[in-house]
Amino acid sequence: MTFGRWLLGVGLSAVALAAAPGLAQAQEGSGCGGFRWPLEPERAALIRSDKPSLANGGALALNIAMTLELQPLTSAGLPKAPERAPKLAQAFAGHFALAAPAKPGVYKITISSPGWIDVLDGGDYLHPKAFTGAVGCDGARKSVKFDLPPRPLALQFSDVKDDRISVIVSPDQ
Template sequence: MQARLIVALCLLSSAPAWGAEPSGCDKFKWPVDKERAALTSQDRPNTASGLELAIPAKAVLELKTPADAKLPRPPERKPKDGTFAGFLKFKGPPKAGAYTISLSSNGWIDVIQDGEQLKPMDHSGVTDCAGIRKVVKFDLSGGPFAVQISGATENSISLAVLPAD
């Protein structure tokens, strides 16, 4: 009986760590050096929500309240009160294939192509890595698409769209 109690207490004491994301730049699932460099480069333009960019892209996206952001589609995850949202349009990637979309801080990424929200191929996120918070891989066709960000805690966010290795 006492052994069961000890096991239960050990499991309960570690419960908060179960859902915690890894900490540190070396904890991403794959190398993110090029994404981190794009998100922290000095030549990132400040970009208003709704503008069109070419790939590869890096920008500081100016965000708005969700009600003012006029996203192309409702986000897959409902944004919390007090957060910000915005989007960018792209004519299409140079060629179909895997691309990464990276953010400098917390935010939800939706990609809309051909009127549909794309499901990510993979994702990786860590805390405590200066300049980068999350990277999500998507399989893009050659056509136009939009990247929408929601649930951001600040009114701007660095974003990069790059070919995946």
């Protein structure tokens, strides 16, 4: 390999690395139409001001938007460490029981602001089937699809900037 080719390769690598953060952001949509699947019913529920609040450790219901009260990660008492380490130095977190879905299938967990979602089945992580996110959409920031079994589960939210986050768990239509 000649020096010129090597230098060209180094230059192209530097350009690719510099563009990488922008590429990651480009994968997310912009505005409420930027999600990969429709979320208007979930977003409408999440922006309602009369949502019930739920303390850390409480029980979530399906198809009901709720405001979750979170704790600093170090005192949230999560059943298991988040599958992804928090990126925020002062992250908030919480854990909640989810009643058994009436029937197994794919469900969306939609949150109002950035954060990490873990679903635990008997202590094991369930892995998402798909996710979508968009910036600049009032009420909805991220939605993750999970294939849920017909038994009670634990949901953990972590790496949240504020001490509250709104969430709704709804069937994938």
